Amino acid sequence: MTSPARFAPPRHAGSKAAARPATLAGAAGLLALVAAGCGDSRSVAPVSGVVTLDGAPLAGARVNTQPISPTDAPDAGVGSFAVTDDTGHYELELVSPPRPGAVVGTHVVRIKKLNDRYVAGREDAPLRGPSQLPAEAFDGSLRLTVPAEGTDQADFALESGRRP
Known part of the structure; x- marks a missing residue:
């Protein structure tokens, strides 16, 4: 009996691994906006x-x-x-x-x-x-x-x- 072959799909632009850097960059940008005080601009x-x-x-x-x-x-x-x-x-x-x-x-x-x-x-x-x-x-x-x-x-x- 042979063991099942392990299959690793190729990474492409739509994969979760490829999206992770973009998600982290978006979260970092949002955090920078909040830290800069963009949440409330009232004088x-x-x-x-x-x-x-x-x-x-x-x-x-x-x-x-x-x-x-x-x-x-x-x-x-x-x-x-x-x-x-x-x-x-x-x-x-x-x-x-x-x-x-x-x-x-x-x-x-x-x-x-x-x-x-x-x-x-x-x-x-x-x-x-x-x-x-x-x-x-x-x-x-x-x-x-x-x-x-x-x-x-x-x-x-x-x-x-x-x-x-």
């Missing part, structure tokens, strides 16, 4: 300002911004956040990747006091009693336009309505 600019409540600095407030797409595209960009210091001053930082600034364009702004609690998934509904902040601070009606050169005057003067 980011520095943004800072002061938040006041009834004319006094609002310390310990969380400022969150989310870009609004001018074309109703589903992804307008990464949001930014900050916490105000004792003078009410804040400097925005991108959520991801973490770096100073905000995406250039118009944003929805929500401001919350760190000691206020909210219903999970309902950032517009304080959990206990009335918030010391007016509804406009957290209902999504505040807007911020981030210019290409950035701004250090993104101020929010909130009024509680509790003034005598």
Whole structure:
């Protein structure tokens, strides 16, 4: 009885072995594009300002911004956040990747006091009693336009309505 002959087909342009270098070259090219930052070309600019409540600095407030797409595209960009210091001053930082600034364009702004609690998934509904902040601070009606050169005057003067 003879053993079966081993058959090796000839390599040609359509074979898997010939395609492997092309696949590796394509993957390396894609990796180079991603590493170069082609994944997100939105401009980011520095943004800072002061938040006041009834004319006094609002310390310990969380400022969150989310870009609004001018074309109703589903992804307008990464949001930014900050916490105000004792003078009410804040400097925005991108959520991801973490770096100073905000995406250039118009944003929805929500401001919350760190000691206020909210219903999970309902950032517009304080959990206990009335918030010391007016509804406009957290209902999504505040807007911020981030210019290409950035701004250090993104101020929010909130009024509680509790003034005598």
